[in-house]
Amino acid sequence: MNEKVSERWPAIRFTVNGEIREVKTPPMKRLLDVLREELHLTGTKEGCGEGECGSCSVRMNGELVNSCLVPVLQAEGAEVQTVEGLATNGVLHPIQEAFLKCGGAQCGICTPGMLMATAQLLERNPHPEMAEIREGLAGNLCRCTGFMRIFESVVQAATEKPAAESEEVQHAR
Amino acid sequence: MRGNAEAHELIAPGNLGAVLELLAAEPGKWTPIAGGTEVMVAFSAGRLISPKLVSLWGIPDLRLIEIRSDHIAIGAGATFLELRNHPAIAEDLPLLAKAACWIGSIANQSRATLGGNLVNGSPAADSSPALLAYDAEIEIISVRGSRRVPYSEFHLGYKRNILAPDELLYAIHLPRRFRGHRQYLRKVGTRRAMAIAKVALGATVLLENGVMKEVRLGAASLAPYPARMKATEVALQGQRLTHETAQAARRALIGEVKPIDDIRSTAEYRKRVAVNLLEEFLGELSRGGAAD
Numbered sequence: 001m002n003e004k005v006s007e008r009w010p011a012i013r014f015t016v017n018g019e020i021r022e023v024k025t026p027p028m029k030r031l032l033d034v035l036r037e038e039l040h041l042t043g044t045k046e047g048c049g050e051g052e053c054g055s056c057s058v059r060m061n062g063e064l065v066n067s068c069l070v071p072v073l074q075a076e077g078a079e080v081q082t083v084e085g086l087a088t089n090g091v092l093h094p095i096q097e098a099f100l101k102c103g104g105a106q107c108g109i110c111t112p113g114m115l116m117a118t119a120q121l122l123e124r125n126p127h128p129e130m131a132e133i134r135e136g137l138a139g140n141l142c143r144c145t146g147f148m149r150i151f152e153s154v155v156q157a158a159t160e161k162p163a164a165e166s167e168e169v170q171h172a173r
Numbered sequence: 174m175r176g177n178a179e180a181h182e183l184i185a186p187g188n189l190g191a192v193l194e195l196l197a198a199e200p201g202k203w204t205p206i207a208g209g210t211e212v213m214v215a216f217s218a219g220r221l222i223s224p225k226l227v228s229l230w231g232i233p234d235l236r237l238i239e240i241r242s243d244h245i246a247i248g249a250g251a252t253f254l255e256l257r258n259h260p261a262i263a264e265d266l267p268l269l270a271k272a273a274c275w276i277g278s279i280a281n282q283s284r285a286t287l288g289g290n291l292v293n294g295s296p297a298a299d300s301s302p303a304l305l306a307y308d309a310e311i312e313i314i315s316v317r318g319s320r321r322v323p324y325s326e327f328h329l330g331y332k333r334n335i336l337a338p339d340e341l342l343y344a345i346h347l348p349r350r351f352r353g354h355r356q357y358l359r360k361v362g363t364r365r366a367m368a369i370a371k372v373a374l375g376a377t378v379l380l381e382n383g384v385m386k387e388v389r390l391g392a393a394s395l396a397p398y399p400a401r402m403k404a405t406e407v408a409l410q411g412q413r414l415t416h417e418t419a420q421a422a423r424r425a426l427i428g429e430v431k432p433i434d435d436i437r438s439t440a441e442y443r444k445r446v447a448v449n450l451l452e453e454f455l456g457e458l459s460r461g462g463a464a465d
Contacts, residue, residue, distance in 0.1 A: 026179045027184070027185075028178040028183045028226065029178040030216075033178075049217045050214045051277065054278065054280060064279050064283055065283055068217060070209060070213070070284070071216075071228070074228055074230045117280070121279075138278050138279070138366030139277060139279060139367060
C-alpha cells in the first residue's frame with residue numbers, strides 16, 4: 001500500500017501484547033490480517049477464515065476471539081494478546097512448556113490458537129475437568145494430534161507452577 | 174479470503190442515538206454489525222454486499238442485562254458468553270443459559286450477540302426455541318420511537334423479519350414466571366460442539382393437578398424460520414398426560430412442521446426427530462422430570 005492510499009484511512013490504535021500500536025488501514029480489514037501483514041505478528045494463523053477452526057484465536061480485552069471475524073475498527077482501544085505475548089523475556093509460558101512436554105504440537109498451524117484458548121480457559125478456571133477442557137478447546141481444530149495430547153498438555157499446564165517459580169523451566173534454559 | 178476491505182465503509186459512532194440517526198438518514202443503506210460472527214463470514218467469502226456498515230459493538234445501551242421485578246431485559250448486543258455466565262438467567266431462564274452454551278465455541282460466544290442471532294434469522298438459530306418457549310417479547314427502536322412485539326411475530330419468512338429499514342433490534346424481554354413450569358430444550362446436531370442444529374425443540378408447560386396449561390413449544394429447523402408449534406400446543410393445552418393426548422400431539426406436530434432437505438439433514442429425518450423430541454419431553458413430564 002503506498003503512502004497516498006494509506007492516508008485515506010483513519011488511524012486505529014490498540015494495544016498488542018502490552019505495546020500501543022497504530023495502523024492506518026481500511027476499518028473492515030480483519031484483525032487477523034492487520035496482525036500478520038501490518039504488525040508482522042505471524043504467530044496467529046489463518047485456517048478456515050470463518051470462525052470454525054480457531055487457528056486465528058487471540059485474546060481481546062480478556063476474551064477469546066477469532067481474529068478472522070473482528071474488523072480492526074472494533075479492536076480500537078482494545079488490549080489484544082497474541083501467541084507472541086505468552087512468553088516473557090524469552091522464557092516460555094508454562095502452557096507452552098506443557099505443550100512441548102506432552103507432544104501437544106505437531107505441524108503447528110493450530111498450536112497458537114490452542115495455546116490462546118488454553119490461556120483463556122486456565123485464567124477463568126485454573127483446574128478444569130476434562131469436560132471443561134474439551135469445551136474450552138471445542139472451537140480449535142487439530143488435524144494431527146487426535147487431540148488427546150493437547151488435552152493432556154492442558155492438564156499438565158494446569159498443574160504447573162507459573163514460569164518464574166518453576167525450577168523445571170529454569171533448568172531447561 | 175475473497176473479501177475486499179477497501180470496498181466496505183465501516184464506522185463506529187459509539188452511541189445508540191448516532192446509530193439511529195444514521196439509519197433514519199439513509200434507511201436501508203447501512204448494515205449493522207455487532208460481533209461479526211455472521212457478517213465477517215460473509216465478508217471473507219466475498220458474499221457481503223453492503224458497502225456501508227455501522228458497528229454496534231461496545232455500545233453500552235445495547236449490552237445491558239437488567240433484572241426487573243417481573244421480567245429480565247437483555248440488550249440485543251449482549252453476548253452469549255454474558256448470557257451463559259449470568260446467575261439470574263441461569264436461575265430464571267435455564268433454557269436460555271443452555272442455548273447460549275450451544276453457540277459455536279467460546280470464541281464465538283464471546284462475540285456473537287442475542288440480537289444478532291435473531292436478526293440473522295437462521296431457521297436453525299440456537300437461541301430461538303428457548304425464547305419462543307419463554308414467551309419473549311422484543312423491543313425495536315428507531316428515531317421514531319420504540320415498539321414491543323412478541324418474538325413469535327418477529328420472523329416473516331426465510332431470513333425476513335418485521336424490522337423497518339430505519340429500525341434496530343434493541344432488547345429482548347423475558348417474563349420471570351417460569352420457575353414453576355416444567356421446561357425442556359434439546360438440540361440435535363452432527364456433534365456436540367460447533368454444529369448447527371438439524372432440529373431443536375424447546376418447551377415450557379405449567380402442570381396443575383396433572384393438567385397441562387400455558388403450553389409453549391418453540392422449534393428450530395422445522396420451518397423457514399424459528400416458530401412456535403401452535404397446533405401441537407393446542408393439542409396439549411388443557412389436557413392430561415395420557416397416551417391419547419400424546420398421540421394427538423404427535424399428529425398435530427407432523428401436520429404443522431415444514432422441514433426441508435438441505436446440506437445438514439433431510440426433511441424426513443427432521444420430522445422423525447421432531448416427534449422423538451416431543452415424545453421425550455412428554456415422557457419426562459409424565460415421569461415428573463423436565464425441570465431442566
